[in-house]
Amino acid sequence: xxxxxxxxxxxxxxxxxxxxxxxxxxxxxxxxxxxxxxxxxxxxxxxxxxxxxxxxxxxxxxxxxxxxxxxxxxxxxxxxxxxxxxxxxxxxxxxxxxxxxxxxxxxxxxxxxxxxxxxxxxxxxxxxxxxxxxxxxxxxxxxxxxxxxxxxxxxxxxxxxxxxxxxxxxxxxxxxxxxxxxxxxxxxxxxxxxxxxxxxxxxxxxxxxxxxxxxxxxxxxxxxxxxxxxxxxxxxxxxxxxxxxxxxxxxxxxxxxxxxxxxxxxxxxxxxxxxxxxxxxxxxxxxxxxxxxxxxxxxxxxxxxxxxxxxxxxxxxxxxxxxxxxxxxxxxxxxxxxxxxxxxxx
Amino acid sequence: xxxxxxxxxxxxxxxxxxxxxxxxxxxxxxxxxxxxxxxxxxxxxxxxxxxxxxxxxxxxxxxxxxxxxxxxxxxxxxxxxxxxxxxxxxxxxxxxxxxxxxxxxxxxxxxxxxxxxxxxxxxxxxxxxxxxxxxxxxxxxxxxxxxxxxxxxxxxxxxxxxxxxxxxxxxxxxxxxxxxxxxxxxxxxxxxxxxxxxxxxxxxxxxxxxxxxxxxxxxxxxxxxxxxxxxxxxxxxxxxxxxxxxxxxxxxxxxxxxxxxxxxxxxxxxxxxxxxxxxxxxxxxxxxxxxxxxxxxxxxxxxxxxxxxxxxxxxxxxxxxxxxxxxxxxxxxxxxxxxxxxxxxx
DNA sequence: GCCTTTGCTGACAACGTTGTCCAGCCCTAG
DNA sequence: CTAGGGCTGGACAACGTTGTCAGCAAAGGC
Numbered sequence: 001x002x003x004x005x006x007x008x009x010x011x012x013x014x015x016x017x018x019x020x021x022x023x024x025x026x027x028x029x030x031x032x033x034x035x036x037x038x039x040x041x042x043x044x045x046x047x048x049x050x051x052x053x054x055x056x057x058x059x060x061x062x063x064x065x066x067x068x069x070x071x072x073x074x075x076x077x078x079x080x081x082x083x084x085x086x087x088x089x090x091x092x093x094x095x096x097x098x099x100x101x102x103x104x105x106x107x108x109x110x111x112x113x114x115x116x117x118x119x120x121x122x123x124x125x126x127x128x129x130x131x132x133x134x135x136x137x138x139x140x141x142x143x144x145x146x147x148x149x150x151x152x153x154x155x156x157x158x159x160x161x162x163x164x165x166x167x168x169x170x171x172x173x174x175x176x177x178x179x180x181x182x183x184x185x186x187x188x189x190x191x192x193x194x195x196x197x198x199x200x201x202x203x204x205x206x207x208x209x210x211x212x213x214x215x216x217x218x219x220x221x222x223x224x225x226x227x228x229x230x231x232x233x234x235x236x237x238x239x240x241x242x243x244x245x246x247x248x249x250x251x252x253x254x255x256x257x258x259x260x261x262x263x264x265x266x267x268x269x270x271x272x273x274x275x276x277x278x279x280x281x282x283x284x285x286x287x288x289x290x291x292x293x294x295x296x297x298x299x300x301x302x303x304x305x306x307x308x309x310x311x312x313x314x315x316x317x318x319x320x321x322x323x324x325x326x327x328x329x330x331x332x333x334x335x336x337x338x339x340x341x342x343x344x345x346x
Numbered sequence: 347x348x349x350x351x352x353x354x355x356x357x358x359x360x361x362x363x364x365x366x367x368x369x370x371x372x373x374x375x376x377x378x379x380x381x382x383x384x385x386x387x388x389x390x391x392x393x394x395x396x397x398x399x400x401x402x403x404x405x406x407x408x409x410x411x412x413x414x415x416x417x418x419x420x421x422x423x424x425x426x427x428x429x430x431x432x433x434x435x436x437x438x439x440x441x442x443x444x445x446x447x448x449x450x451x452x453x454x455x456x457x458x459x460x461x462x463x464x465x466x467x468x469x470x471x472x473x474x475x476x477x478x479x480x481x482x483x484x485x486x487x488x489x490x491x492x493x494x495x496x497x498x499x500x501x502x503x504x505x506x507x508x509x510x511x512x513x514x515x516x517x518x519x520x521x522x523x524x525x526x527x528x529x530x531x532x533x534x535x536x537x538x539x540x541x542x543x544x545x546x547x548x549x550x551x552x553x554x555x556x557x558x559x560x561x562x563x564x565x566x567x568x569x570x571x572x573x574x575x576x577x578x579x580x581x582x583x584x585x586x587x588x589x590x591x592x593x594x595x596x597x598x599x600x601x602x603x604x605x606x607x608x609x610x611x612x613x614x615x616x617x618x619x620x621x622x623x624x625x626x627x628x629x630x631x632x633x634x635x636x637x638x639x640x641x642x643x644x645x646x647x648x649x650x651x652x653x654x655x656x657x658x659x660x661x662x663x664x665x666x667x668x669x670x671x672x673x674x675x676x677x678x679x680x681x682x683x684x685x686x687x688x689x690x691x692x
Numbered sequence: 693g694c695c696t697t698t699g700c701t702g703a704c705a706a707c708g709t710t711g712t713c714c715a716g717c718c719c720t721a722g
Numbered sequence: 723c724t725a726g727g728g729c730t731g732g733a734c735a736a737c738g739t740t741g742t743c744a745g746c747a748a749a750g751g752c
Contacts, residue, residue, distance in 0.1 A: 018500045020738055031702035036740060044700060061496025066476040067422065068738035070413045071707050078456075078477075086445060087652075089635075092438035099432060099459060108473055110424075111457045113445060127454055130412040131424075150407025154364045270639060289435075290636045293616060306433075366708055377732040382710060390730060414708035417737050 019060040028056035080128030083139040097309030118142030161312035180334025181214030193257040193346030200261030257281035281344035299342030365406040374402035426474030443655030464488030507658035526680025527560030539603040539692030546607030603627035627690035645688030
C-alpha cells in the first residue's frame, strides 16, 4: 500500500475551513476578546456589539473549539465510563443512569467496554485520562488498579461501581452480593431443597466470588453439605453453562434447584430447565425483562443497576465539587422477587 | 537523588499539579521536543536518551495531554454517538457495535441519549462538534438536521442510522421497515387473520411511519379493509399501549391479531394478551431476548442492531479516510422469525 | 473645567503539545 | 585537513481559547 504524499497536492479534508474567534472578530470588526465575551455570555458588552458579533457567528457558522477551551481552563466537563459490556442490559441501564447524572452536571460522557479484559480496561481508563476527563466511573475487570494512582494524584476523581477497586483505596458503590444470594438460597432451602447448584461467573471477578461465598455460608448455616460437583465457576458462555447444568441434572442424585450467579447464567439455565421432564427450581441473581412472563415466572434477587449507576455518578460529582474525606464504600442491598420458579417443591 | 515517598499515603494529592513535557524534559535534562519524540515513538533519539526520558516520565507520572495534542493536530480520534435511549437493548447492541468499530480505528466514543427529544439531540450533537469529534453517528429524533450543515461543511462526518436525516443530504444506514412489516403482516394474513391491529410509535418518527405504511399497503394489497380503530400510533409508554390493546380486544368485532411496531410495544402487548380468554396472534417488529422461551414463543421481524451499528460506523470511518461521493443510503432487510405467536389461527 | 469613576474594549500572554528549522556533533571521503 | 553528510537535539512558533490588564471614552463630582 502506498502512503499518500503529504507534502504535495492531494490533501485530506481541510480543517482550516473552520472559522475561529479571530475570524468572527475580523468580520464583526471587534476584538478577539469581545467575541469570547459574547460567546460565553459574559457581561460588559453593548447590546449593539453583541448583535454584530452574533450575526458574524451566524454568518460564518462559527462554533467554539472546546478543545482549546479545555486546554486553557483545565476542566473538561467530561467523564469516562468503563464497563464490561455496553450491550448487556444490566450495564446499559447503569450507563444510562450515569449519563443522566452527567448531563445534569453539564458533562459529556465517554463510554467504553472492557469485555472483561484487564488490559482493555486499563487502556480505556488511561485514554480517558489522557483526554483529561474530570472523573471516571469504572466497573473493574482488572485485579490491580495501581495504574490509576498517578491519575488520581493529579486530580482525576474515580468511583468504582458494581465491583471494588483492587490494590487501591477508592470510592466504590456495590450491591450486597453475599447478602442477596443468602436471601435467594434461604428461600430455596425453605421450599425443601437440599441439593442446590450454584453456577457463577469466573472466580477472579469480585461479585462472582462474593456470591459464591453467600451460597456456601448459607448452606453451611443451614447444616447442608455442599457437593463440589454442584458448584461451577467460569466464563458465562452459553455452551459452558448449558453443559454444566445438564451435567448436574444427571446421575443418581441430581440437584433439585439451581442458583444462577447472574442474568446471563439464568437465561441459559432456563433454556436447559424447560426441557427437563421434572421441574427444577431456579433462582437467579439479577432481574431481567420478561422474567415475570415466563412459565414459571422466574424468581430473582434483583439489583437496581440504574440506582448503582446514579449513586456512583452522584458520588463522583460530589468529589469533583470538592467533597473530601476517606474513600467511601456504599452497599446497596438486593431484593428477592418471588415469582414462581423458586417455589418448585424440593 | 531521593524519591519523595508516595506509597505511604503521606503526601496529600496536589490538584492541578499535572506534570507536562516541560517538567519531564527538565528532569531528564533534555529538550522539550525530545520528550515529545519519545512519547510519540518518533525516530531519531538515542536509546540512552530514550531511557532517561522514560524514567523521568515514570517518576513524574506524566501522561500526555491529548487536549493540547488535539488542538495542535486537528484530528481528535473520537466520534460521537447520539441515540434514543442507551438503556434500550436495541440501541445498546447498536452502541456496542459502533464502539467496537471505533476502537478498531483507534477512536474513543462519546455517547448520549436524546430521549426522543429533538432539542436534546441537537444539544448533544453540537456539544460533540464543539469537542471537535471527527465524526458523528446519529439516530435522529429531530425533524430538521440543517443545524448540522456548518459542521459537515467544516469537515465533521455524519452518518445517520436507523432513521434518515431530514432536510439534509447525508449518509444513512436503515432497515427496510416497510418490507419487514409486509412480511410479518402477510404471515398473519396467511394464517387466516382479517382483523389485524397495528400499534406503533409516534407518527413523526420515521421508522414508525414506514412501518405503518408497510401495514397499510399489505392490507390493501390483500384486499382487506382497515378499520381505523385498529390502528394506534403514539408514545410507547406502557399505559397507553396497554389501554389501546385492551380497547381493540373489546366490542363485537375484536381484532384477532396484533402487529407490534417495536420491541417495547411487543412486550407490553404480550402482558395484555396472556390474560385473554381466547388466544390472540402477535407478531412484533424487533427481536428481543427470551422471545423464544415465552409460550407461545413470539414471532418477530428481526432487525440486526449490531449490524446496523457496525455498518454505519464503518461507513463513517471510510468517509473519514477520505472516501468521497454522494451520500449513501444503505438498507438492510429484516428477517421474519416464526416461533408460534403469529401462527395462532385467525 | 478638571479629576475620578464607570463601562466597554482590545492587546497580550498562557495553556501543553507538535511541526519547522537550524545548530551542533561525529564520521567518512577526498 | 577540510568538506560534506547523517544524526541527534533544541529553540521557536503555532493551534484557538481565556485571564489579566491597560486604554479610552463618556459620565459624574467638585
